[in-house]
Amino acid sequence: MILIVDDRQENIYSLQKILELNGFEIDAATSGEEALKKILKVQYDLIILDVQMPGMDGFEVAETIKGHSKSKDIPIIFLSAVNIEKKFITKGYTSGGIDYIAKPFDPDILLLKVKTFHKLRRQTIELNETQKTLRAEIEYRKQAESDLSESVDELRSILQSIPQIAFTANAGGAVEFINQHWYRYSRSKDVLPKTLPGKTSVADCIRKAIGSGKPLVEEVCIRDLEFHLFRYHTLTMTPVKKNDIITKWVGMFTDIHEQKMANQLLEQRVAERTLQLQSSNAELEASNHELQQFAYIASHDLKEPLRKIHFFSDLIKSRYLNGNEDAVANMDKIIRSSDRMRNLIMDILDYSKLSIPESFERVDLNAVINDILVDMDLLIIEKKAIIDVCTIPQLEVNASQIRQVFQNILSNALKFTRTGTQPVISIKASLVADKQLDSPETPDGPFCRIEIADNGIGFNEKYLDKIFVIFQRLNSREEYEGTGIGLAIVKKIVDTHKGLLTARSVEGEGSTFVIILPVHQNNS
Template sequence: MILIVDDRQENIYSLQKILELNHFEVDSATSGEDALKKILKNTYELIILDVQMPGMDGFEVAEAIKGYSRSKDVPIIFLSAVNIEKKFIAKGYTSGGIDYIAKPFDPDILLLKVKTFCRLQQQTNELNAIHKTLREEIEFRKQAESDLSQSVDELRSILESIPQIAFTANAGGAIEFINQHWYQYSRGKEVLPKTAPGEVSVADCIREAIASGNAFVSEISIRALDQQQYRFHTLTMTPIRKNGQIVKWVGMFTDIHEQKMANQLLEQRVTERTVQLQNMNNELEATNHELQQFAYVASHDLKEPLRKIHFFSDLIKTRHLKENPDAIADMDKIIRSSERMRSLIMDILDYSKVSVPDTFEPANINGIINDILADMEMLITEKQAVIEVQNIPQLDVNPAQIRQVFQNILSNAIKFSRPHVPPLITVEACLVADKTADSPPCENGRYCRIEIADNGIGFNEKYLDKIFVIFQRLNSKEEYEGTGIGLAIVKKIVDTHKGIITASSTEGAGSRFVIVLPVHQNDHHLS
């Protein structure tokens, strides 16, 4: 951009038009003071300066311009119609001008000079920029060399202070520096520590690290000069890069002999303990199988005398006690006790049969629940129960065991209803990401959370830990029938399906059971 400084607007206008027609960007000022303000803000390639101006004349303005560091190299052309004597021309050059043109001037000559001076100024600016870049590059290289030298000194100081054997090598693997610990295993950097017979040598490890171009770790055994025993060490080789190229390697031998010996001893003990645990597990499986067989046989054998007790008690009641109300009442107690004993035996049988299924299969959970509701139709009608079941995704389960889960929970929800309040039971489900009761819904979750809520009598949550324990009852058997095994069976089945179950409740306001089951039992990501 060219700055025209003249106190007469018509002079500025005519000169500005000539320059703009020749594709020059032009700025103008009508006084020396105005010109100096603009020079402080803008960068100009050439200044055309009128000599005769009120206030500061052109010579004073030029001297001021040359006093500014940012404008001292800008070429100045003086224009004058009055001061054209030799002494004024000389003063113009001594003030910092590079040319002195008398008015009137030849526009073509002026344009040639303007183009020449602008081109020279652009080249000067480019050269200055190149010089600046070169100076910065030189300073940068000097600083980099200083930093590198300092870094090498610091690295060597650090390597001397550590308890490990340490060394540095150049990009080709030649040893450059060794710390004092090196001399315990070798007499100098020309000789590498000796490895145990049959092991890879240190030289081979260094070559392998250089070939890979990456950090290298190897376990080797080396021997100190004053000892006969080879000790386990880890050799680490770390590359140091500059501008993407490896310029140095830092190597380190770390003594791990005691750790290695301890690990070997620990591995031996773990192996021995594993064998013991496997034997104990086999014995436990055999014992569990025997217990299951015993429970099944014992329960099965107990049912036969109970049937006789129930049958003959009922027979005695109907044939021989018709005229004795007290005896009938006592016999009813015997019959009810035998019924409770029969229910208890059946539940124990069911509990003993629950084990990890041999196979799981995709099952329609809604279909299983619909079958249960069909079987419970009379009880549902009697209690005027309303059961709302949402759509549940297909899950990998053992259908028979899962049927028992829902049957026990739904029958409990109907059984433990409030007097004169029709049971309202809801079954809802959604996919979740985690096996937790409060995991948020997730469209592609690996688990399914099923919530079964009712409006029954509820329970005090301080007994939450007890409701899933076998033989635990929160209500008397006179008020509500049951053996206290149903929810224990539910818990055991859910556990065998790699799921969880929990509950929440408010006394007199109903209960809420939450079951979380895997969608696919063969999912390796299951926690």
């Protein structure tokens, strides 16, 4: 913008029109005082200043403008129709003007000068801005170099203080700095530590890191110059970036020799122990097989004399003891004892068979439970029991073994009922996320949680672990029949199915048996 200062409006008007027609933006002031006020508020590119004005003349205005830091660089062209002598022209230049034009003036000459001085002013402003930017950039670079120097010094101080071997390398991998621990494995900064023949070298690791541009952790075995031994180390290469460009690498060797030797010794001992365990497992498997055969044969052979005891006891009772009540009572005790022994032997046979591996297949558990309820129909009617069975998902199980599970639990529920209370038994199931008792239900869960609840006599939960142990009973034989093997069989079957079994109960209020089985055996 150009400021025209003249006390006559007609002079301002004629100049303004000439300059505006040539694309210049014009502002005007009719006195020196008004011009100074405007100069404080607006940044002008050129001032055209009349010399002869009332109040402050042009020379005074120019001196004031040049004395102010904000406006001192604005070019001033003097215009005068009266003061055209040499001394006035000289005073114009000494006051800060860059040209002195006498009126009347040639518009074309004035326009050429205005264009020239205006262009020079714009170039001067741009040059000043460029210089300002360059000065700021120089200061920034100086500060960056200072910060970088401080960072490098700090990094080297840190690397000197750590117990590991440490070094820095430039972007191309050339080593620039090493700490004192380096000399235990190399005589010079320019020689990398020697690695075990046939193993990865330090140079290979550096090239690998530079090639990937990413942090690298590699195990190397380098030679200790003092003891002439190779020691295992972990070499870590970390890139240092500036503006996402790698400018330096920091390398560090951490001694892991003792851990490596300890791990090798541990692996050797684990391998030896594994062989011992495999041998022991083979012996145990053979022993278990022999024990199973013994249990089967022994139990099978015991049944024959028991059949004879039962048969001849019953024969003596019916033929020779009529009328002798004491003898009949004693003989009944013998018969009942033989029956219990037979049941015990049968249960032992069932329990021993559970160790034999069985195949698994997809089974409809609702159909299995329905078959069991049909077999128990007379007992259910006798007890007037109510049994509610919800839909159970199909699972991969051994059908005959899983039948024993439900049969034993349902038999107990019907056996251990409270006097005067109608038995109520419920069976419900849901798919769950994990093999945990409190696992949340989920439609596609890999496990199935089955809960069998009754309102029978219940038991004290402090005996929970006891009820699943073979031959353990919580009630007297005289009060409730049984061998104490039923729940042990259930537990063993659930274990062979890779499942979970537990129970919840309150004495006098009933029990709930919880079974968690995998839907698919290969996913358990």
